[in-house]
Amino acid sequence: MSAITGMVKYQGIIDLKAAKTYVVLALVFFLAIAYGYLLPKFASGILFVYTKSSYVWMLTTSSIFVTVIAGLVGLLVGAFIGSDVIAQEFESGTIIKLFSLPIRRQDIYLGKFIEKFLFSLVLSLIFVLVAIICGYTFSGNQGYFQWLLPFTMGIVLLIIGFSSLGFLFGPLVRQSSFVFGIIFGISLFFMVIYGIIVSKVGYSYGTFAIPFMNMSLVPGSIMNYAINPSGIFHFVYTSFGNSRAYNISTWEYMILNVVFASIEILFILGLGFVLFGKAELRS
Amino acid sequence: MEALVVKNLCKIYSNGKGIKEINLNVEKGKIHALLGNNGSGKSTTMKCITGIVFPDSGSIEVMGNDLRNNDPKVKSRIGFCPDLPTLPKNLTGRQCMHVYGYIRGLSKDQVRLESEDLLEKVGLLDASDVKVSKYSRGMLQRLDLAIAMEGGPDLLILDEPTAGLDPSSATNLRALLKKEASEGQTILLSDHQLSEVERLCSDVTIINEGRTVIESKMSDLLERVKGSFKYVAEFSSVNDKLVCDIEKVSGIVRVDMDHNYSNTLIIYTNKRDQLNEEVSKIAKVLGYSLYSLAESRTTLEDVFLSLVNTEE
Numbered sequence: 001m002s003a004i005t006g007m008v009k010y011q012g013i014i015d016l017k018a019a020k021t022y023v024v025l026a027l028v029f030f031l032a033i034a035y036g037y038l039l040p041k042f043a044s045g046i047l048f049v050y051t052k053s054s055y056v057w058m059l060t061t062s063s064i065f066v067t068v069i070a071g072l073v074g075l076l077v078g079a080f081i082g083s084d085v086i087a088q089e090f091e092s093g094t095i096i097k098l099f100s101l102p103i104r105r106q107d108i109y110l111g112k113f114i115e116k117f118l119f120s121l122v123l124s125l126i127f128v129l130v131a132i133i134c135g136y137t138f139s140g141n142q143g144y145f146q147w148l149l150p151f152t153m154g155i156v157l158l159i160i161g162f163s164s165l166g167f168l169f170g171p172l173v174r175q176s177s178f179v180f181g182i183i184f185g186i187s188l189f190f191m192v193i194y195g196i197i198v199s200k201v202g203y204s205y206g207t208f209a210i211p212f213m214n215m216s217l218v219p220g221s222i223m224n225y226a227i228n229p230s231g232i233f234h235f236v237y238t239s240f241g242n243s244r245a246y247n248i249s250t251w252e253y254m255i256l257n258v259v260f261a262s263i264e265i266l267f268i269l270g271l272g273f274v275l276f277g278k279a280e281l282r283s
Numbered sequence: 284m285e286a287l288v289v290k291n292l293c294k295i296y297s298n299g300k301g302i303k304e305i306n307l308n309v310e311k312g313k314i315h316a317l318l319g320n321n322g323s324g325k326s327t328t329m330k331c332i333t334g335i336v337f338p339d340s341g342s343i344e345v346m347g348n349d350l351r352n353n354d355p356k357v358k359s360r361i362g363f364c365p366d367l368p369t370l371p372k373n374l375t376g377r378q379c380m381h382v383y384g385y386i387r388g389l390s391k392d393q394v395r396l397e398s399e400d401l402l403e404k405v406g407l408l409d410a411s412d413v414k415v416s417k418y419s420r421g422m423l424q425r426l427d428l429a430i431a432m433e434g435g436p437d438l439l440i441l442d443e444p445t446a447g448l449d450p451s452s453a454t455n456l457r458a459l460l461k462k463e464a465s466e467g468q469t470i471l472l473s474d475h476q477l478s479e480v481e482r483l484c485s486d487v488t489i490i491n492e493g494r495t496v497i498e499s500k501m502s503d504l505l506e507r508v509k510g511s512f513k514y515v516a517e518f519s520s521v522n523d524k525l526v527c528d529i530e531k532v533s534g535i536v537r538v539d540m541d542h543n544y545s546n547t548l549i550i551y552t553n554k555r556d557q558l559n560e561e562v563s564k565i566a567k568v569l570g571y572s573l574y575s576l577a578e579s580r581t582t583l584e585d586v587f588l589s590l591v592n593t594e595e
Contacts, residue, residue: 003355006385013382017373093369097430100333101386102359281336282296 003103007111008118011085015119024080024123028073032127035069036134070158071216075187077123078162083180085112085163086170086276096281109167109276113269116163117156124155147226154219157258161215161265162187167272171279187212199242208256215261217253225254284347286311286438286469287332292341294331302327303493305341307471309438309486314460314470316484316501318477318587324493325473326366329442332471333363346437359387362431366442368423372416376407376426379415380433387434394433401429405459421452428456432463439463441472445479457483481505481583489587504586513579514550516562519572521546528565539588551585 015021086109089095098108128151165183173179194213197206208214224233231250236243289307302324309315319325331338332345334353343350348357370379377398384394402408405425410418418426424444431439444460445453457479464470474480480487487504489496497504518525526538526548534554541547552558555578563573 003386003388006382006388009385010382013378014371014373017371017378092372093365093367094371096330096335096365096369097383098386099335100358100361100363100365101383102355102357102361102388103386104353104355280296281330 003101004107004111004114007103007108008115011112011115012118015081015115020080020084024077025126027076027080028123028127029130031069031073031076032130033134035127036131037138039069040135040138070155070219071191073127073155074158074162074212074216075184077120078159078165079180079183079187081116081119081123081159082163082166083183084176085116085166086272087166087174087176087179090170090174090279091176099281105277105279106273109273113167117160120156120159120163121152123159124152127155128152147223150222150226151219154222154258157218157261157265158215161218161261162212164265164268164272168268168275169272171272171275191216198244202244203246203248205256209260211261211264214257215265217257218261221250221254221257225250284311285309285344286346287471288342288344289328289332290342292328292331292338292343294327294336294338296327300327301493302331302490304495305490305493306495306498307488308498309469309471311346311437311469312464312467313486314464314472314484315486315488316480317471317473317488317490318480319473319490323490325490326442327493328490329363329440329471329473333361333440334358335363359434360437362433362436362439364424364427364431364439364441364444366446368420368427370415370423370426370430373414375412375414376402376418376422377411379426380411380430383430384433389434397433398429401432402426404432405429406455420447421449421456424448424452424456425459428459437469439468439470439472441470443473443475445474445476453479477584477587478582487583501583505583512552512555513585514552514558514576515541515579516548516550516576517544517574518546518548518566519574521548521571522569525566525569525571528569529562532561532565549579549585 084091089098099105103111128148132148162183165186166179169179169182170176173182190210190212194207194210197210221233224231228250232247233250233253234245234247236245285308287307287309289305292305292307293301293303295301295303300322305324305328307315307317307328317325317328327336330336331341332343332350334350345357345360348354348360350357371382374382380398380402381394384397389397398411399408402411405428407422407425407429410422415423415426424447428439428441428444431441441460445456448456453476460470460472461483472484474483481501485501486499487501488498521540526540529535529548529550530538532552534552536551536553538551539549541549550558550562559573559576562576566573
C-alpha cells in the first residue's frame with residue numbers, strides 16, 4: 001500500500017469516527033429535502049413559479065434557487081468538512097506524528113485532498129438521490145436524468161471549492177473554529193461583493209470571476225446546459241433595489257462558471273500545498 | 284556501525300530559541316541517552332532528526348543514508364515518540380495502530396499482524412478496543428511506543444518516554460525498552476531520571492544551551508569520576524574564600540556549593556586520608572566550624588551537573 005493510499009485511509013477512518021461527519025450527513029439530507037420537496041411546495045409563487053410537469057421542477061429550481069441551495073450546500077458542508085482537515089492536526093498535536101512518519105508532506109496533503117474529494121462525491125450523490133426521491137414523491141416521474149452525473153460533479157466541485165479554504169488557512173491559522181469562521185467570512189464577503197457589482201454595473205465576464213459565487217452557480221449552470229444545450233439562459237437579478245436582466249447561452253454560462261471556479265480552486269489548493277509543505281512547528 | 288550520525292545540527296526558531304551545534308553518534312544496537320536541562324534543545328534535536336522541523340544547517344545520517352529532503356525511505360527506518368503522545372481521540376488503540384501502519388505503507392495483513400503483536404508487547408491488547416480518549420498517560424505512552432515500532436524501524440527515538448508516568452508504569456516501560464535493546468533495537472532517548480538513565484543506557488550525549496557538551500560511553504563518563512570520592516560537608520557558614528582554600532588542598536578535584544542546602548559544600552577528591560582534618564583546619568582559620576563530612580556515591584547526575592555548570 002502506498003503512503004498516499006494510507007493517508008486516504010487514515011483521513012477516511014478519522015472522518016467516519018467523527019461526530020461532525022454525522023452532522024454534515026444530516027445537513028445534506030435536510031438540504032436535499034428542502035431542494036426536492038420543501039421549496040417547490042412552500043416557496044412556489046414567491047421565488048419562482050413551480051409547474052408540476054415532467055422534470056420542470058428541476059429546471060425551474062435550477063434557474064432560480066439552486067444558487068441559494070447550492071450556496072448553502074457549499075458553504076455549510078464545505079465549511080464543516082474543510083475547517084478541520086489541516087487545522088485539527090495542528091490543534092490536537094497529531095501533526096507531529098504525521099510529520100514523523102515516512103511520508104512526504106505533499107503526500108499528506110494530497111491524501112487528505114483525495115479523501116475529501118471522495119467524501120464530497122459521496123455527499124453529493126446522497127444529496128442528488130435524496131432530492132430526486134423527494135422530487136419524485138412530490139412531482140411524479142421526472143423521466144429525464146441526463147443532467148444527473150454532470151450536476152453531481154458540479155456539487156462536488158462546489159463542496160471542494162468552499163472546503164479548499166480549509167486547506168489554505170489550516171496551515172496558517174491552525175485552529176479549526178477560526179478556519180470555519182474564515183470560510184464563512186470570505187464566502188459571505190464575496191457574495192455581498194457580487195450583489196453590489198451586479199446591481200450597480202450589471203453582468204459581465206468579470207462577474208463570473210468572483211470566487212465562491214461562481215462555485216455556487218456551477219451545479220445550476222451545468223444542469224441548465226444538460227437540460228437545454230442550445231438554450232438561452234435568461235434571468236433577472238434584483239438587489240439593493242436595482243433590477244438587471246441578463247441573457248446568456250447555457251453553454252457560455254456553464255463554461256464561464258466552471259472554468260473560473262476551477263482556476264480559483266486550483267489556485268487556493270496550490271497555495272495551501274506550498275504553505276503546508278513549508279509549515280514550521282512553533283518551539 | 285552507527286545507526287545515527289548528526290553533525291553540526293543547527294535550528295533557530297523565530298523566537299531565538301533552538302539548537303546551535305549538535306553532534307551526535309548513536310551506535311547500532313545500543314540505548315543512547317540524550318541529556319540536557321529543559322530548553323537545552325533535546326526535543327528540537329529529535330524533531331530535526333525525525334523531519335518534524337527543518338534544520339537550518341548540519342547533516343543527519345540514518346543507517347548511513349542522508350536524511351536530506353526527508354526521504355521517506357530513510358525515514359521509514361525511524362520510529363518516533365514525542366514527549367506528549369497525541370493521537371486521534373476518536374479512534375481506539377487498535378484503530379490508531381492500523382491507520383499509522385497504513386501510512387507507513389504496510390499491507391492490511393501486515394498491519395493486522397503487527398498490531399496484535401505490538402499491542403501484546405506493550406501490554407495493551409486488552410484495552411485495544413477502548414477509545415484513546417479514555418487511555419491514561421501511561422497507556423498513551425505505551426501505545427505511542429507500539430506505533431513507533433510498527434514496520435520494524437532500525438532506530439527508535441523517544442522524547443522523555445517516562446515523563447508524567449507513575450513509578451510503576453515508568454519502570455515497566457524501561458524494562459520493555461531494555462528488552463527491545465537486548466534484541467538489537469537501537470534507541471535514542473531523553474529522560475530526566477538520571478539514575479535510571481545510568482542503569483539503562485550504554486552511551487550518553489549531554490547538550491547544554493543548544494550545543495553538545497560531551498559524547499561518551501556511559502562507563503567512560505562514570506570512569507572520569509571513578510577513583511575520586513564525593514563528600515558532603517556541612518559548615519556553620521560558607522563563602523567563596525572557603526571554597527577556594529579547600530580547592531587548593533592536594534588531591535581535591537573540585538568543590539561545589541550545594542544548591543539544595545545552605546552552608547553545605549560538595550567536595551570531589553582523589554584521596555580520603557586526613558580530609559576531615561584538613562577541611563576542618565581551613566574552616567577554623569576562616570572562623571567557621573565543620574559540622575559533618577559524609578561520603579556519598581558519585582552518580583551520572585554529578586557528572587551531568589558538573590559538565591552543565593562548567594559550561595554555564
